[in-house]
Amino acid sequence: MHEVKRRYVIPGDKIAEGNFRPLMNVIKSGNALVATRIGIAETGRDGVKVIPLSGVYIPRVNDLVIGKIIDHSSLSWEVDINSCFSAHLPAQDVFGRDFSPARDDMTKHFAIGDMITARIIAFDRTRDPMLTVQDRDLGKIPRGELLRISATRVPRLIGKRGSMIQTIEQATQTRVLIGQNGIVVVTGRSPEGVNLAVRAIRMVEEEAHTANLTQRIKGLLNVPDTPPPQERGPLTVGASKPQEIESTIDEVEEELEVEGEK
Amino acid sequence: MTQTRNLIDENGKRIDGRGIDELRTVKLTIGSVKNADGSAFIEFGKNKILAAVYGPREVHPKHMALPDRCVLRCRYHMSPFSTDTRKNPAPSRREVEISKVMREALEPALMLQDYPRAAIDVFVEVLQSDGGSRCAGITAASVALADAGINMHDLVASCAAGKVDNKIVLDINDEEDKEGQADMPVAYMPRLEQLTLLQLDGRLAPEQFNECLDKAISGCKMVYEIQKQALMQKYFGNETELKEEPQ
Amino acid sequence: MSSSKRSTIIVEHLRKQQMWDSLSRGKRLDGRDFSEMRQLIIETDIIKKANGSARVKLGDTEVIAGVKVETGEPFEGLENKGALIVSAEVLPTASPYIEPGPPDEEVVELARVVDRGVRESEMIDLDKLVLVPGKIVYTIFVDCSVLNADGNLFDATSYATVAALLTSKLPVFEVQDQKVVDSGNTQPMPVTSMPVSITAARIGDYVLIDPSAEEEACMDSRITITTTDEGFCATQKGHTGSFTPDQIKKAAEAATIKGKEVRARLKEFLVSNG
Numbered sequence: 001m002h003e004v005k006r007r008y009v010i011p012g013d014k015i016a017e018g019n020f021r022p023l024m025n026v027i028k029s030g031n032a033l034v035a036t037r038i039g040i041a042e043t044g045r046d047g048v049k050v051i052p053l054s055g056v057y058i059p060r061v062n063d064l065v066i067g068k069i070i071d072h073s074s075l076s077w078e079v080d081i082n083s084c085f086s087a088h089l090p091a092q093d094v095f096g097r098d099f100s101p102a103r104d105d106m107t108k109h110f111a112i113g114d115m116i117t118a119r120i121i122a123f124d125r126t127r128d129p130m131l132t133v134q135d136r137d138l139g140k141i142p143r144g145e146l147l148r149i150s151a152t153r154v155p156r157l158i159g160k161r162g163s164m165i166q167t168i169e170q171a172t173q174t175r176v177l178i179g180q181n182g183i184v185v186v187t188g189r190s191p192e193g194v195n196l197a198v199r200a201i202r203m204v205e206e207e208a209h210t211a212n213l214t215q216r217i218k219g220l221l222n223v224p225d226t227p228p229p230q231e232r233g234p235l236t237v238g239a240s241k242p243q244e245i246e247s248t249i250d251e252v253e254e255e256l257e258v259e260g261e262k
Numbered sequence: 263m264t265q266t267r268n269l270i271d272e273n274g275k276r277i278d279g280r281g282i283d284e285l286r287t288v289k290l291t292i293g294s295v296k297n298a299d300g301s302a303f304i305e306f307g308k309n310k311i312l313a314a315v316y317g318p319r320e321v322h323p324k325h326m327a328l329p330d331r332c333v334l335r336c337r338y339h340m341s342p343f344s345t346d347t348r349k350n351p352a353p354s355r356r357e358v359e360i361s362k363v364m365r366e367a368l369e370p371a372l373m374l375q376d377y378p379r380a381a382i383d384v385f386v387e388v389l390q391s392d393g394g395s396r397c398a399g400i401t402a403a404s405v406a407l408a409d410a411g412i413n414m415h416d417l418v419a420s421c422a423a424g425k426v427d428n429k430i431v432l433d434i435n436d437e438e439d440k441e442g443q444a445d446m447p448v449a450y451m452p453r454l455e456q457l458t459l460l461q462l463d464g465r466l467a468p469e470q471f472n473e474c475l476d477k478a479i480s481g482c483k484m485v486y487e488i489q490k491q492a493l494m495q496k497y498f499g500n501e502t503e504l505k506e507e508p509q
Numbered sequence: 510m511s512s513s514k515r516s517t518i519i520v521e522h523l524r525k526q527q528m529w530d531s532l533s534r535g536k537r538l539d540g541r542d543f544s545e546m547r548q549l550i551i552e553t554d555i556i557k558k559a560n561g562s563a564r565v566k567l568g569d570t571e572v573i574a575g576v577k578v579e580t581g582e583p584f585e586g587l588e589n590k591g592a593l594i595v596s597a598e599v600l601p602t603a604s605p606y607i608e609p610g611p612p613d614e615e616v617v618e619l620a621r622v623v624d625r626g627v628r629e630s631e632m633i634d635l636d637k638l639v640l641v642p643g644k645i646v647y648t649i650f651v652d653c654s655v656l657n658a659d660g661n662l663f664d665a666t667s668y669a670t671v672a673a674l675l676t677s678k679l680p681v682f683e684v685q686d687q688k689v690v691d692s693g694n695t696q697p698m699p700v701t702s703m704p705v706s707i708t709a710a711r712i713g714d715y716v717l718i719d720p721s722a723e724e725e726a727c728m729d730s731r732i733t734i735t736t737t738d739e740g741f742c743a744t745q746k747g748h749t750g751s752f753t754p755d756q757i758k759k760a761a762e763a764a765t766i767k768g769k770e771v772r773a774r775l776k777e778f779l780v781s782n783g
Contacts, residue, residue, distance in 0.1 A: 055411020
């Protein structure tokens with residue numbers, strides 16, 4: 001485990017000097033590595049990055065997002081993914097290659113206002129993000145309590161290998177769907193469980209940058225403070241979901257490394 | 263313009279009691295506009311100014327989007343009740359000009375190429391004005407942009423210096439602006455040591471120009487410390503050192 | 510010309526489900542009862558350069574009103590009365606859906622409805638604000654700026670206007686040698702009544718007082734009713750749906766009851782004003 005130095009920074013703060021690689025939200029200015037956003041700066045062996053504490057969601061390919069259908073043309077749905085760009089879900093993705101506007105009715109499938117879980121399959125500087133729902137567990141979300149959190153807090157809410165969110169799910173008997181874009185949907189059998197999960201999520205959002213958060217969340221949930229589970233255990237509901245979340249974390253971590261190479 | 267009364271007394275005190283190098287009291291409150299992506303409310307002397315940022319967000323109308331960078335839009339506007347005589351709500355030429363110089367003061371600090379085809383909107387509303395409102399507005403806007411998580415090279419701090427009773431003074435207020443001899447608002451990126459706004463209204467002798475400029479920059483540095491403290495306080499509370507979480 | 514618009518806020522189907530669920534159990538999404546208003550915070554005298562000012566927070570909706578008093582010609586047909594004009598602007602800071610520009614029909618309606626409440630209630634005794642009959646009168650400008658919009662701009666703007674007027678210090682103008690001169694003294698605003706507006710939104714068969722932005726995005730119709738201690742003085746039905754006469758009567762009753770509560774809050778400012 002290499003040593004990581006961490007510090008609170010604002011834009012323009014000098015984090016380090018010398019031969020470090022600038023990763024996320026850091027630029028090299030002369031000999032200095034400088035933060036470009038408010039957040040927690042981490043200087044490690046592989047480079048310097050700033051974990052941001054504020055900012056609108058910027059889409060990334062492979063992100064799992066929760067979006068809202070806001071319009072449709074004859075060939076695609078327009079989806080609000082809580083970002084600076086609307087995303088598009090091509091009708092072909094849902095109806096197949098031989099989609100025909102004459103035969104396949106788009107409104108019967110997704111109506112304006114519907115919430116969907118989707119994955120971003122394409123996005124670059126020249127076009128709006130494109131989505132797919134062609135995966136297990138993607139598609140219209142039938143029910144649940146909806147919350148919005150800052151997209152910058154999502155990694156903290158998920159936790160290392162899903163540990164934070166699983167702690168919350170298990171303690172409240174709920175299933176929590178988390179979009180990288182900061183939209184969260186909680187479902188559970190009891191309203192008390194759902195409310196408690198919502199409170200825990202809000203607490204993580206507000207205190208994401210502080211120490212001992214896991215302890216305090218466990219306190220809120222009345223869970224003994226034992227080390228987090230090494231392997232995710234089977235959940236009673238939606239056993240496939242944690243895998244999705246875990247693979248998202250791995251992707252996030254990979255992504256961070258990739259981004260650092262830019 | 264020629265002065266009609268003394269604005270600095272024999273003890274070096276100005277009409278509001280300040281010394282010639284003294285900044286007015288500055289207070290910044292961050293995040294008060296719930297709907298905005300970032301916001302800051304500044305009280306700079308008697309100025310009360312709100313800055314709110316929305317962005318990056320979609321550009322409307324779409325044809326105004328730029329393919330390789332973000333569009334930055336700034337609006338400086340004074341509320342009708344903000345001045346001594348009521349101001350008509352429609353934008354005046356002064357507001358149009360200030361909106362422009364404000365945008366040009368903030369743009370160098372922003373990494374607009376990170377957000378192609380999007381827009382960042384900065385709205386500065388003067389609720390009460392008392393000299394130096396554009397400086398206070400830029401100062402608040404810069405903090406609001408950081409609050410919104412926009413990638414920035416540096417913050418932008420802004421302050422004015424001026425000439426009053428033939429002396430170069432820091433941060434002139436409304437009366438000093440109206441009755442004094444010169445007003446020089448400046449905006450400055452502290453880490454990069456670069457100026458992004460410079461205007462002069464009045465007359466300065468050749469040797470006074472540098473003095474005035476230096477004084478204004480020193481004011482910007484004082485303002486920067488206030489911006490920094492406000493952001494740290496808002497985001498990190500009273501924690502100045504990061505404590506490690508046990509793994 | 511006024512035309513139908515695409516709705517700016519599209520409410521998520523999950524939220525709508527939650528809302529219907531909640532309403533069927535007698536509660537709104539934020540936990541309120543149907544006739545419960547959000548937290549109301551009123552501060553006055555915040556803009557020293559204005560003759561009077563107030564900042565109102567109704568839930569997250571935030572409005573600042575400033576009063577500026579000048580002199581000018583009376584309105585046509587009202588030669589022996591002071592002039593009073595209420596204007597409003599929803600600042601582009603207020604929500605992601607606002608674009609800067611001249612006030613659109615919603616904002617014009619907002620200003621006029623608030624103005625109507627103040628005017629028809631005769632809140633300010635305009636007879637006392639004449640300097641030279643038929644020629645020079647006091648002109649009172651009330652300008653409202655909505656800083657953050659989270660529903661029910663009507664009531665928030667109305668309370669800010671009333672609080673600002675209540676606590677205004679009127680300059681004492683005098684006419685000397687055919688010119689108007691500010692004597693430097695001030696007097697309290699001649700207040701004779703206190704209008705309070707209460708707005709309700711209809712969602713299905715439910716009538717909800719003080720709607721949030723989300724509720725307004727789901728509503729079928731809206732009604733704003735302004736009352737004084739003596740009765741009703743202004744009403745405005747808004748939005749594209751309808752009401753049954755019974756719903757209107759119930760709303761009028763609620764406006765009287767709730768109006769009393771808010772008036773008691775506003776009266777606190779009157780007592781402390783000189």
